[in-house]
Amino acid sequence: MASHSHPALDVAVVGAGPIGCATAAYLLRHGHRPFLWSPTASRLERRGGMARIACTGALDGDVEIELLAAPERLAGFDTVIVCLPGNAYADVLGRLAPLWRDGQTVIVSGALSLAPLWLRERAARRGCELHAAGWATTPTTAHFLPDGRLHANPLRHRIDMASTGDGGRILALCAALLGERFVDAGDLLAPTLANINPIAHAAEVIPNLTRMDRGEDWPLFGCFTPVVGRLAEGLDRERLATAAALGFALPTLAEHYSRSYHIEAGPLHEMAAAIQARGMGPSGPARLDHRYVLEDAPFGLVFQEALARAAGVDTPLLSACIDILESVYARDFRAENFLVDELGLASGGVAALRSRCAASRSADTPPR
Ligand SMILES: NC(=O)C1=CN([C@@H]2O[C@H](COP(=O)(O)OP(=O)(O)OC[C@H]3O[C@@H](n4cnc5c(N)ncnc54)[C@H](OP(=O)(O)O)[C@@H]3O)[C@@H](O)[C@H]2O)C=CC1
């Protein structure tokens, strides 16, 4: 193990999907002591109280991570990293909410729908001062291979983030955890809009819905043709227009792919071909009930649409994508996002939401 200039930290990771496992493995590589807790942890190979993860790609070899037997153990950690899809927030984070204690830092990786603000305000209502942070994306990309191994890519060059409470302390904590790759955007709304997954997945999924319906095996980036690229670029323009209306200059989708996969920025379909050629991309979803829709439509696209409306920005393509997905899935994705109401976005508007974000940043004690 390489030596590190920072102290080894005990870190709990919530969620034992590819991202929770890869995050834990990278924490170990950075000299920390990661622990995993997940609702079922059913995809893990267990040996006693340990999960054995066989890694390939940028992480090579086997790692063993201690599994926490009960969620109550999470209260013992100063730092917790949440690696769950947005459609698990209500269920899983709702169940964990009574367990958080004063002074803990809970980081939501790939945060959607302002989840960190929700966590902090919910804790505050029971008198608990929680520090919450949102990473706009995950430390790396990763997927399980059919043989059960974890394929993980290198760490991303840049991760936009923001936090409640003392931003400088949390930025330093993130750098100590996984290296100097974090950029503090200041406002919690920025990482929510910098998360490109919802628009990228909408563009990848909509032209390929029949493949998903038939359970075909298709390469996600191998099928990222110019058609997908044009849809992704249109959605990206609307995302960036909403961000600009709120005063944020965020990386484009092409810049995000460049920093994530360490490739030259260019036309999106050419970048996708390069990702595919390097063996860094996953298979496309082989079923309709996949997080690329069930997570990203309600907790990504719908939240972006609500923000755009509140900011007075027209997003016809974004709304059309939500309409198509609602129609194909016969589901009301707009109603599935409980955070739009809970954070008062529809009723209070964007100014009220921004002042709540600012208050959470500056106050030593969060609003009760
Ligand atoms: N994989 C990637 O490369 C990337 C992922 N992300 C984001 O990171 C997050 C985690 O990704 P990943 O690990 O791939 O995700 P998974 O879909 O594998 O989910 C992670 C874990 O969350 C739990 N979970 C999933 N769905 C539900 C649900 N509906 N209710 C309750 N628990 C649930 C499961 O726990 P258990 O196994 O214990 O049942 C699962 O193992 C997601 O938000 C994703 O969009 C962002 C960029 C890249």
Ligand SMILES: CC(C)(CO)C(=O)C(=O)O
């Ligand atoms: C496909 C990938 C790795 C990149 O868009 C991703 O973001 C995900 O699986 O959530």
